[in-house]
Amino acid sequence: MPQKLIIIGAGMATGRALETLLETAPDAYDVTLFNAEPRGNYNRIMLSPVLAGDKTYAEIETHAAQWYADNGVTCRFGEKIASIDRGAKTVTAANGDVLAYDKLMFGTGSNPFIIPLPGHDLEGVIAYRDLEDTERMMGLGPDNKCVVIGGGLLGLEAAAGMAARGVDVTVVHIMGHLMERQLDEAAGYLLRRALVDKGITVKCSANSKEILGKDGHVRALLLDDGTKLPCDLLVMAVGIRPNVTLASEAGLAVGRGIHVDAQMVTSDADILAVGECVEHDGAIFGLVAPLYDQARVAAKTLLGEHATFVQKELSTKLKVTGCDLFSAGDFADGDGREDIVFRDPARGVYRRLVIESDVVIGAVMYGDTADSNWFFGLIRERTDIAEMRDTLIFGPAYQGGTPLDPLAAVAALSRDAEICGCNGICKGQIEDAIAAGAGDLAAIKATTKASASCGTCTGLVEQVLAVTLGDDFVLPAAASICACTDMTHEDVRRMIKSQRLTSMPAVWQECGWKTSCGCHVCRPALNFYLLADWPLVYQDDPQSRFINERKHANIQKDGTFSVVPRMWGGITTPDELRAIADAADKYAVPTVKVTGGQRIDLLGVKGEDLPAIWADLNAAGMVSGHAYSKGLRTVKTCVGTDHCRFGTQDSTGLGIKLEKTLWGSWTPHKLKLGVSGCPRNCAEATCKDIGIVCVDSGYQISIGGAAGMDVRETELLVQVATEEETIDVIKAITQAYRENARYLDRIYKWMAKVGMEWIKERVVDDLTERAALVERFELSQSIYRRDPWADHVQKRAESYQPLASLALEAAE
Amino acid sequence: MSNWMDIAALDDVPQRGSRVVKTHAGCVAVFRTAQDEVYALNNSCPHKGGPLSEGIVHGAFVTCPLHNWVFSLETGQAQGADSGRVETHPAKVENGRILLDRSIIAARTVA
Known part of the structure; x- marks a missing residue:
């Protein structure tokens, strides 16, 4: 006489278990199948093709009514189990029927997680x-x-x-x-x-x-x-949550899911569970492969055979037409783990293998997943790949193939991709010039004007030459940003603009980065370039900034910070000075120093006190002085016509206006200004990045000074008649600088590359271009001209505190 | 009993970031990578004592903010031409919580 088996839930796992059971021993059990849904088993993972219109429900139905009938399974679809009496070994159906069982199998599946947002219970x-x-x-x-x-x-x-x-x-x-x-x-x-x-x-x-x-x-x-x-x-x-309500009410051991051992038996020896409702060895299951494994094991257990469920590496594929992706194993970064990354920007292909001790432990593939099974096999088999490592990434068909061409990214650009932004020259025009006989950079400059202006696209032009001419062109060696890429700063900047790359992963992909997420050298540079080029689209990434810019204070050798509130144009008031003095007392600031930029530095502030001291300084009307930033630092002034008997203009007033216009802006390196009221130049304006010397007839604007490792005098850019024009020219020059200079180049270094004439053409001679630069500067400032201290006090103060303090906990 | 100690939520530490846990004998820096792996190291560079928690995190490495020494988060070993090692401590994530081993108090109070 067959034993009685009751199965709760007609899903993919119980369906597979039932198939295995009936194939192996059709007469061992008398099966009753309950299902809350008013239908039998269908292939739930094929719902997406049904939704997309690629399949119909009939095609994904695994077991039709006839199948159950043929196999003698009693179906109670649309009925729930109300309760279970484990002592009596009976279940009670919702309609009150009491049925006895010898074995009971849970396949109650999972419930979708509904975020309890206000309105989650609305229709729709x-x-x-x-x-x-x-x-x-x-x-x-x-x-x-x-x-x-x-x-x-x-x-x-x-x-x-x-x-x-x-x-x-x-x-x-x-x-x-x-x-x-x-x-x-x-x-x-x-x-x-x-x-x-x-x-x-x-x-x-x-x-x-x-x-x-x-x-x-x-x-x-x-x-x-x-x-x-x-x-x-x-x-x-x-996400989903295992449905454990009934099991829990029946008194079975339940964690996140119904606890089962490797034989799929719950804490009650006569009750099994399979599928999304179970928890095995701390894990729960949402993909179909382990569910089928569980089903086979459960069927064998029911038949008294020994079988063991083992968790295996899983892989994922997305069932969306045109999005070929594959992921398997563990692809987190780690020590002793190495990445092999392959990117083919033209085809939108990305492959990453994570290798540990000559074994592939993880793989992510996008665009071309033809070889995914081969790689998945390497992961599951833990194959030693030392022998084929050089060509591994190309897949099984390419053992011994040629290594990846570093010029692939440039080769991949279309003919209408803009290479030279100054002159609007596209790749196709350069290729045509080469076809017409131009064989080197000078010839390309002469015939197309590409790279003949600011020169930042020189690297790209050379690469187009290299790609087009092949071995006939020897590429001059240029230093790449860092070991993560073969591209120079200039190449990457051009790619960001011409290909409209607006995120770091976009740059990494399209420029063929060799590491998964860059390093401390390239990340701050990319963060700046993206922010400078796409101020409205790109979100500043604090984790890609050096600590000083992440915490808006200068780190000192002992790990404390220095705090410098802004003093517009070097002007302060007794109230501000009192507030600074109070803050220095309150936070036990060991050193108070007057800086070269005409303000006051509070040195030795503890990191966790930063939000509090800022809040105090904010309350007295002061804001961040950005003494830590690659951005506008100070505008140093002399007293000008207000007090000085030699002063020709209101240099202090102009300095304050300039500082209020420029503050908060990010630039490739620090940006210091000086405004002197007469040629005696008490504000030392001619060794600043941008200097203004007032004369009777107006304002002399000069740029490119320095007083650090290099000492340089500024060069005159232009003399203008009014304060308004001075401010416009300075906004334009700042914008041109940040759109074009290499990260960490001061203005004088950038000037040496592009030439004073190039700068003059844009910010002095061409008034339309000047206006456009001013407009773009203002657009960016609409976001960044605000006090980061106040923002951090309000939104991020908690992040300055220790994660936890265990100093008072006793050792055990 | 378990030696794991619940410290904080994973989300309390930004991805590619770090925060410190204070103990008797100085701070332990808890790092979170872009892949949500968590590591715990003494918050002090063997070179000049720089606070590693303030460094830039890339892959499973951190760069010291003072002089750009790079350390493996997993072994604490200095990379490249620099030599030295930072003490590492067991750390893991479970159900979105960061767990550290109780030994960070025990061992370090004795030290």
Whole structure:
């Protein structure tokens, strides 16, 4: 007489277990199958192709009614189990039927996690879990808008499926890049680009605040930053939680999921569990491969055979047409781990292998995943790859192939990619010039004007020559930014502008970075370039800034900081001085020093006191002096006509106006100004980056001074008649400097590269260009002309404190 | 009993960033990489005592803010031409919480 087996839940895991059981021993059990959904087992992971219209429900149904009938399975679909009596070994169905069992198997699956945002219970807020959800999404069309919260596997498949139906879809993701659990930033960037190309709007680092409704139906999603995203349907795909309610009520051992051993037996020897509802060795399971393994083990356990469930390496693929990605294993950085990275910007291909002790332990691939199974095999088999390491990244077919061409990025540019921004010369024009006989840089300059102006594109022009002429052209060696790249600062800046690269992962990918996330040399440079070129789009990355700019104070040799409040034009008041004195007392500042830039330096402030001392200084009306920044430092002045018998203009007043205009701006290196009221030059203006010397007839503006390791006198740029024009010229020169100079070059170094004439043409002679520079400067300042101290006091004060203090805890 | 001590939420430390835990014998810097791995090292560079927690984190390395020495977060070993080692401590993340080994108090109070 067969034993009685009751299965709770007709999902993919119990379905597979049932198949195995019936194939091996069809008469061992008399099976009753309960399912809360009013249908049998279907292939849930194929819901995305159903949504996209590539498949129908009939095609993904694994077990039709006939299959259950043929196999003698009693189906109770649409019915839930109300309770379990483990002592009596019975279950009670929702309608009150009491059924006895010999063995019971849980396959209760998981519930989608719904973020408890205000409005989450509105009509039109759904998860992406079952056929009903899928059908809701399939009901949308080109007139509808949909917001998907969650940029993971499921959320993106939902978004792509709806976009394919013409729906206007926005994906809102809380993390900095998509699918952060499976992909690194570079692959996340490529994926985002592909989705954007499909017409999907992607918002990363976006916090949802509230779901807005009208008449009980969802109307829009409100983000933390105030953005409103109108929608007719809101899909939450932010994760799943094992459904353990029934198991827990029955008194089984439950953690995040139902605890099972390696035989899939729960804390009750007659009860098994499989699928998304279980927890094995601390892990829970959402992908299908381990679920099938569990199902096979459970079937064998039911038949009294010995089988063991072992957790294996998992791989992920996204089922979105045109987005080929693959991820497997562990791809975190670590010591003793080495990366092999391959990027082919033209084809949008990215491959990264993580190697430890000559074994591949992780792989991320994007764009071309043809070899993914081969790499996954290497990971699972722990194959020793020492022998094939040189060509490993090219996959199985390329053993012994040629190494990657460092010029690939330039070769990949299209003919209309702009190479020389000054003269608007595209790659195709340079190629044509080469075809017409121009064989070196000088000839290209003479025939096309490319790199004949500011010269920052010289490297790119040379690379176009190298790519076009091959061995006939010997590329002059130029120093790259750092070991992460073969490109120079100038090359990267041109790429950022011409290819509209607006994020660090974009630069890493398109410029073929050799490391996963740069280093302390290139990251601050890239952060500056992106910020200077895309002030409205790019978000400043504090973690890519040197500590002084991250914490808005200068680090000292003992790890304390110095604090310098701004004194506009070097002018202060008794009230400010009292506040500074009070702060110095209150925070036990050991050294108070007058600086060369006409202000006061409080040295030796503890890092954790910074927000408090800033708050005190803010309260007295003072703001950050940016004494730590690659940006505007000071505008030093003399007293000018206010008091001096020689003064010709109001140098102090002009200095204050300039400082109030320029403060907060980021520049390639520090930027110091001086304004002297007469040629006696008491403000030492002619050894500043930008100096103004007032004369009777107006203002002499000169640039390129220095008084550090190099000492240099400024060179006259122009004399102008009014304060207004002085300020405009200085805004324009500052903007030209930051748009074109290499990171960490002061103005005098930049001047030596581009020449005074080039600068004059733009900021003096061409008034249209000057106005454009001023406009771009003001655009950037609309964001950065604010006090970072006040911002940090308000938003980031906590980050200045220790994570924890265990100084008082006793040793055990 | 377990020797792991719950210190803080993972999200309290920024990615590619660090914050310190104060102990009797000085600070321990807790680092979080871009891949959400967590490491704990003494917050003092063997060169001139620079606070490593204020450095730039790249891959599983940190660059000291004072003189740009680079250290492996996993072994504490100085990289490149520089030689020296920073003491490392067991650290892990569980359910979004950072856990450190209790030995950071025990060993260091004796020191």
